[in-house]
Amino acid sequence: MEQTSVLQVEDLSGxxxxxKPVLHNIQFDVQPGEMVGLIGLNGAxxxxxxxxxxxxxxxxxxxxxxxxxxxxxxAQAYQSSLAFxxxxxxxxxxxxxxxxxxxxxxxxxxxxxxxxxxxxRLLKLFHMTEKADSLSMHLSKGMKQKVMIMSxxxxxxxxxxxxxxxxxxxxxxxxxxxxxMLEMKSxxxxxxxxxxxxxxxxxxxDRFVVLHRGAVIAQGTLxxxxxxxxxxxxxxxxxxxxxxxxxx
Ligand SMILES: Nc1ncnc2c1ncn2[C@@H]1O[C@H](COP(=O)(O)OP(=O)(O)OP(=O)(O)O)[C@@H](O)[C@H]1O
Numbered sequence: 001m002e003q004t005s006v007l008q009v010e011d012l013s014g015x016x017x018x019x020k021p022v023l024h025n026i027q028f029d030v031q032p033g034e035m036v037g038l039i040g041l042n043g044a045x046x047x048x049x050x051x052x053x054x055x056x057x058x059x060x061x062x063x064x065x066x067x068x069x070x071x072x073x074x075a076q077a078y079q080s081s082l083a084f085x086x087x088x089x090x091x092x093x094x095x096x097x098x099x100x101x102x103x104x105x106x107x108x109x110x111x112x113x114x115x116x117x118x119x120x121r122l123l124k125l126f127h128m129t130e131k132a133d134s135l136s137m138h139l140s141k142g143m144k145q146k147v148m149i150m151s152x153x154x155x156x157x158x159x160x161x162x163x164x165x166x167x168x169x170x171x172x173x174x175x176x177x178x179x180x181m182l183e184m185k186s187x188x189x190x191x192x193x194x195x196x197x198x199x200x201x202x203x204x205x206d207r208f209v210v211l212h213r214g215a216v217i218a219q220g221t222l223x224x225x226x227x228x229x230x231x232x233x234x235x236x237x238x239x240x241x242x243x244x245x246x247x248x
Contacts, residue, residue: 032188033189083108085165089144090148101119107155174200208236
């Protein structure tokens with residue numbers, strides 16, 4: 001029997017106004033236990049694609065399925081199957097770090113004993129135990145980003161949508177995040193990750209989707225996108241440059 005994709009983006013066209021689509025016939029999927037890197041220049045359409053997946057925008061054409069369901073079919077099941085880490089942290093200034101984690105855990109129906117164990121582990125892993133009871137308005141930029149990341153991981157949904165998470169994180173934070181994503185993957189979770197730090201994600205993602213001017217211009221494993229760029233054996237950065245340089 002064929003495995004159901006955790007995320008399926010089917011012929012998606014969309015954008016901010018009907019007459020001016022930003023995304024053109026986007027097609028890709030993410031399988032259970034897979035980390036897929038969504039890469040593209042500034043303005044290529046990565047965040048817009050993510051906003052459609054999150055249900056914040058309505059497709060002009062095509063559909064998006066999470067675990068085989070569209071958001072219209074079952075909004076609550078769709079929404080609770082995914083967690084999002086945005087590019088810039090969005091926190092409640094007057095909640096503490098721990099309160100943010102508790103709030104997310106409740107929203108996702110995490111059992112109290114699982115919450116206790118996961119939150120302590122995440123606080124330790126991201127070197128945030130000392131700040132657990134600080135208000136978010138008193139945190140540094142990188143610490144705020146860590147709260148967003150920990151909130152997503154405390155929920156443990158089947159799908160993570162992670163938009164450029166490394167900016168603002170220190171090298172220890174980047175390493176903790178990468179290691180934790182690998183752990184979640186090994187437990188069967190799926191991750192769609194966008195980043196410009198190609199040398200970092202090159203070794204972590206199973207596959208890549210290359211977006212350019214709102215369209216997918218290449219996708220596959222590193223070897224497959226290298227083949228599509230006619231640069232077998234090359235590094236992701238060189239492959240990417242080769243693929244986009246003609247159309248900039
Ligand atoms: N709120 C908005 N209203 C109208 N157009 C927008 C809006 N946000 C983005 N766009 C446009 O949509 C296109 C895709 O932008 P998007 O934010 O998806 O790019 P991105 O690949 O995430 O870029 P970056 O790497 O800079 O984050 C761009 O042309 C951008 O100008």
